[in-house]
Every structure is written in C-alpha cells, then in structure tokens.
Amino acid sequence: MRTGLIGREAICALALAVAFGFSATAHAQGKDVKIAVVVPLSGPWARNGELELKGARLAADQINASGGIKSMDGAKVKLVVGDAGDRVETAKNAMERIVAQNPDLSGGTGAFLSSFTLAVTEISERARVPWLTLSYADQITNRGYQYVFQTSPTASIMAADALPVILDSAKRAQAAAPKTVGIVMDNTASPVSFTKAMRDGGFAKANLKLVTDEVYTPPLSDATSLVQRVRNARPDLLFLLTTNVPDTKLLLEKINEMGLGHGRMPIVTNGGHMGAPELLQAVGKDGVDGVMVTIANWGGKGQEALIKSFKDATHEPWMTQDSVSSYGDVMLIKEAIEQAKSADPQKVGAALHAMDTKQGAARYFPGPKLHFDAAGHRTDAALVVLQWQNGEPVPVYPSSLATANAVWPKR
Helix, strand or coil: CHHHHHHHHHHHHHHHHHHHHHHHHHHHHCCCEEEEEEECCCCCCHHHHHHHHHHHHHHHHHHHHCCCEHHHCCECEEEEEEECCCCHHHHHHHHHHHHHHCCCEEEEEECCCHHHHHHHHHHHHHCCCCEEECCCCHHHHCCCCCCEEECCCCHHHHHHHHHHHHHHHHHHCCCCCCCEEEEEEECCHHHHHHHHHHHHHHHHHCCCEEEEEEEECCCCCCCHHHHHHHHHHCCCEEEEECCCHHHHHHHHHHHHHCCCCCCCCCEEEECHHHHCHHHHHHHCHHHHCCCEEEECCCCCCCCHHHHHHHHHHHCCCCCCHHHHHHHHHHHHHHHHHHHHCCCCHHHHHHHHHHCEECCHHHHHCCCCCEEECCCCEECCCCCEEEEEECCEEEEEECCCCCCCCCCCCCC
16 A cells, blocks of 8 residues: 555656646746748849848847747747838738737837838837838838837938048048039939938038939839930939849949949949849949948948858858848847846837947947937937948948948049
C-alpha cells in the first residue's frame, strides 16, 4: 500500500510539475508582438520595398535572437507584411486587410512613397495603431493625427536645408557659384513637397533663377523631350527628382547621351532609390559619378557593426536609407513596448510620444536626439547628403555620419 501511495503521489507531483512547467514556459515565451510592414513588393517601387523589408526583418531577427521583448515575458516580434503595389488604392487595401485580420497589431512601418503613406496612415490612425514612416511629404504630419510618426525631415525642411548645403559644397570646392537652376520631377507627393519651398522663395533667396521646370507622371516611357528642354536651358544646377530607378535610368541615360552628364552639369537628386545598387547596375559607374542625393538616412560612420550585420545577412553591397530606417523603426517600436510594458497600440503610441533620447534606437536616425512633437514629426531630424563616388553612394554630410568629402562636379 505504501509503495502504491508513493506512486500516486509521484504521479500527482509529476503532473503538477509538468502543468506548471508548461505554464511557465508559455508565460516565459509570451504572445507574439505583431508589427505591420506595408511596402511596395511589386511594381516600379518593389526594390525599395524589398530593402525596407530586409531592414525590418534584420531588426526582428536580432530582437528575437536576443531573448525577445523583455517586458512582455520574452515575446517574439512577428512581422505582418503587406504589398503596397504600384497604386494608392493597392496600398490602402493592403493596410485594410492587415488591420482586419490582425486586430492585435502593436505598430507598423513603411509605405515608402509619400502618396502611399498618406493613404495607409488614414487606416492606421482609425485603428489607433502607431505608424512610423520615412516618407517625406509635409502632409503626413499636418493632418492632426495622433498615431503617425515621421522619422525623416519633411520634404520642405529637407529642401530648405539642402539648398544651402549644396551651394556650400560648391564654395568649398572653389567652384563658380551657380546662377541658374533647373527642375525635372515627377508629380508624386514627395517631389511636390520638396520643391515647394524652393519655388516659394528658396531659389530667389539663393540668387538662383529657375530656367527650366519639367513635371511628368510616373512611370516614364521616354525622357527625350524632358532632357532636350534641359539641354536648351543649360542650367548651372539641376534638381532631378524621381521616385524610382527605372525613371532615373531613362533620365540619366538621356542626360549622358545629350552631353550633360559625367560631371558636366551638377545634378542633385532626392530619395532612397538614388542610392540603390540597381541604379549602379542600370546606369553604370560613369553614369552616376558625382550625382548628389539629399536623403533622410543612410548607413555611415558609427554604424559599422550594423552595416556588417546587414551585409552578412542580406548580401547587399551597402545599407540604404530604406533598410536602416525600417531597422530603426522596428527597434523603436520594440523600445516603446519595453517602456510601456504593454503591446497595446495606444500605450505604444504614448511611449513613442514620450521619447526624448540620444540612446538606443536613436542611434539609427541622423540628428542630435530622438523626439517626436505632438503632430508626430521628429523634431531634430537631420538632412543627409550622399554623393556617388567611384561606384558607391557615400555620405558626405553631416560630418557625424560622413565617410568622405563632397566633390563638386566640374562642368
């Protein structure tokens, strides 16, 4: 009888231990924390979307490999991915599906094109899901939304900051100060916002005369007439504001064909696609050499370990704006969850608004610190300038990120 009693006690004890053990394991692992990523994965902007997704995945993998989200009992980050496609309506539909199928989202990142981001954030705002974006358009944080967080300088701020920085680079190179300027741009939200400040007095203040102003609807099928008008006007400086690699390829090839490229005419561009590896493959080293890029983020000085991890994981030649920003966004959401001790999106949003730091994920965004104002705009977001040198886009401004000095193209 005694032996039987011990057996029963042992069985009960084992059952309790197993039950509590399984419970503790489940508690330790926690429930997955879902972060949405909506980017173009088809159409002309698909490569940019792929690069954004790669950055987000690296962040999620690193968080999960290091024990998950500590305040959520080691919960793992799960990315919920949607394809924004090549139209505003497609981006909007992708976000609507994600919200409907995942009511437990803690936050999100992406959209890439400002036009897409404007549509996607209408959905995320209604769902009260905090959304971090690199997109530049001023309208993104001018709508009174509470759950939109713009990590980049707005297009108007970028334009206002870019012009004096670019002109100063000419002065430092002892080049003749430009007197005339031209614009070739597509009609999407970011280029429109970018050029507004310049048109509304920025050029006049810099003593620049606008001599050619060309606007087209992407995707571009033929660049001949646009570049012909640039050649006729011969501006001292050209702002070439596209939003995808195929359009840029057509324009740069035609610029080179008509004798304006290869450093003969200073060209300033804007946006992450202008640093994409595909641009080098499409146009060639000589075709992009000297082209400057105003941008919101890039892998540079002080981020060597992250860049190496990214290259090792993805086999990409460098870490672009798209990748470093989405990596930082996922890390920011993770830090907000840690601070809120909750995956509830409203609490995560409040934690993002409360951030005021130089540490942690702030390291992945140019500027003295990371803080969002009430509208969701990052108050200290800094402009970054790249220049294609020897077949690679390298940061030349600000000095805290720069790995090379700017070279003013010779005419």
